[in-house]
Amino acid sequence: MSSAPRQGLNPRQAETVERLLAAGDQELREVGVDGLTVRTVALRAGVSAATAYTYLSSKNHLFAELFLRLLTDTDPPVPTGKDAVERVQSVIRQTMGSLGSSPELAAGATLALLSTDPDVARLRLRIGAEFVERFRGALGDGADPVVLEALALTFSGALLQAGMGLMTYTEMGERLDAVVATILRGNV
Amino acid sequence: MSSAPRQGLNPRQAETVERLLAAGDQELREVGVDGLTVRTVALRAGVSAATAYTYLSSKNHLFAELFLRLLTDTDPPVPTGKDAVERVQSVIRQTMGSLGSSPELAAGATLALLSTDPDVARLRLRIGAEFVERFRGALGDGADPVVLEALALTFSGALLQAGMGLMTYTEMGERLDAVVATILRGNV
DNA sequence: TTCTAGATTGGACAGGTGTCCAGTCAGGTG
DNA sequence: CACCTGACTGGACACCTGTCCAATCTAGAA
Numbered sequence: 001m002s003s004a005p006r007q008g009l010n011p012r013q014a015e016t017v018e019r020l021l022a023a024g025d026q027e028l029r030e031v032g033v034d035g036l037t038v039r040t041v042a043l044r045a046g047v048s049a050a051t052a053y054t055y056l057s058s059k060n061h062l063f064a065e066l067f068l069r070l071l072t073d074t075d076p077p078v079p080t081g082k083d084a085v086e087r088v089q090s091v092i093r094q095t096m097g098s099l100g101s102s103p104e105l106a107a108g109a110t111l112a113l114l115s116t117d118p119d120v121a122r123l124r125l126r127i128g129a130e131f132v133e134r135f136r137g138a139l140g141d142g143a144d145p146v147v148l149e150a151l152a153l154t155f156s157g158a159l160l161q162a163g164m165g166l167m168t169y170t171e172m173g174e175r176l177d178a179v180v181a182t183i184l185r186g187n188v
Numbered sequence: 189m190s191s192a193p194r195q196g197l198n199p200r201q202a203e204t205v206e207r208l209l210a211a212g213d214q215e216l217r218e219v220g221v222d223g224l225t226v227r228t229v230a231l232r233a234g235v236s237a238a239t240a241y242t243y244l245s246s247k248n249h250l251f252a253e254l255f256l257r258l259l260t261d262t263d264p265p266v267p268t269g270k271d272a273v274e275r276v277q278s279v280i281r282q283t284m285g286s287l288g289s290s291p292e293l294a295a296g297a298t299l300a301l302l303s304t305d306p307d308v309a310r311l312r313l314r315i316g317a318e319f320v321e322r323f324r325g326a327l328g329d330g331a332d333p334v335v336l337e338a339l340a341l342t343f344s345g346a347l348l349q350a351g352m353g354l355m356t357y358t359e360m361g362e363r364l365d366a367v368v369a370t371i372l373r374g375n376v
Numbered sequence: 377t378t379c380t381a382g383a384t385t386g387g388a389c390a391g392g393t394g395t396c397c398a399g400t401c402a403g404g405t406g
Numbered sequence: 407c408a409c410c411t412g413a414c415t416g417g418a419c420a421c422c423t424g425t426c427c428a429a430t431c432t433a434g435a436a
Contacts, residue, residue: 150367153345186374
């Protein structure tokens, strides 16, 4: 836990939020998505359940917040390779790789992000935008918006697939190599 | 409600399941995904909660079952158009169109299908296969498996997007026209 | 018609979610 | 140093999910 994207919190509140998020992260690794309850997270953070709910509107909100941090606390992926295809592939592999380092979180958050909770909806937009930016970074600024949309939809589908455990995030990243090559063929 | 894909049920049980599914469908339309509870569905079906849980392992299972029926009770889409692109586009628009006739169900089921419940996992595979078959029907039997995978991932991403209410299923269907054209370009 | 296997019931149970509120505590201000 | 505002607490609340089981129906076999 490091970056603190929360607005309008005084130092004491910020500290509480940090403790909650750190506890959530720990708890998630130890007991998994299903075993985690808001109250055990609060307990681990040394805070009452009521306090947890002042900062986290739901369990889904907790997951979404952790996921955003997982994405933004990691170094942003660097597109490498000689053409657009290789650059997009490298970005996707790097992104999948960092998600693969916290598979429980990634899987839990993927589901959580689908919640109708307004706090989650906000984060969902932020996260979606982050992915699109990564693809734009790989394709360059003149990127065809339709290509970006195709990549974004494909990627979200892939996230789900991986989240359901049929294959690891890393494996999915490799599998997407062929898919990306196909999508970009004729659209460089 | 009509088709009865359940195995090994005697007529009495089949009747009970039918009533439950019909009640679930109704309830979903009236109170929405969040308002629906297994017990109100059971009540509406004139059956006890215990009985409902005998046939439906969870609320997610109910949604998944209803979604499969929504897909398979409708006439299968007929690919029309002079080339592969148009044929795939037409299949997607028809599919999105029939989902659009029950948006609450489609949205609820899209989420439900992500559950780890084994009964849901079975239905998820069936449903995923159904979509792939539809694309294969549009592309012809020699279809490149990678293209099929790209379409499937994109389509599942699109279902989620539509399920989250940013646009209707019909609008998403139209929007996918451009995406499909882009994906297939160079891959006819 | 009587029997009986199997479907159904009601109601309790353990556990989770998210909400609420009166009361307590702590740190910066005057 | 006493004060007061805002963060935090604890515990109750309503409601949901899924599970369980002894008791009760019910339709077809004998």
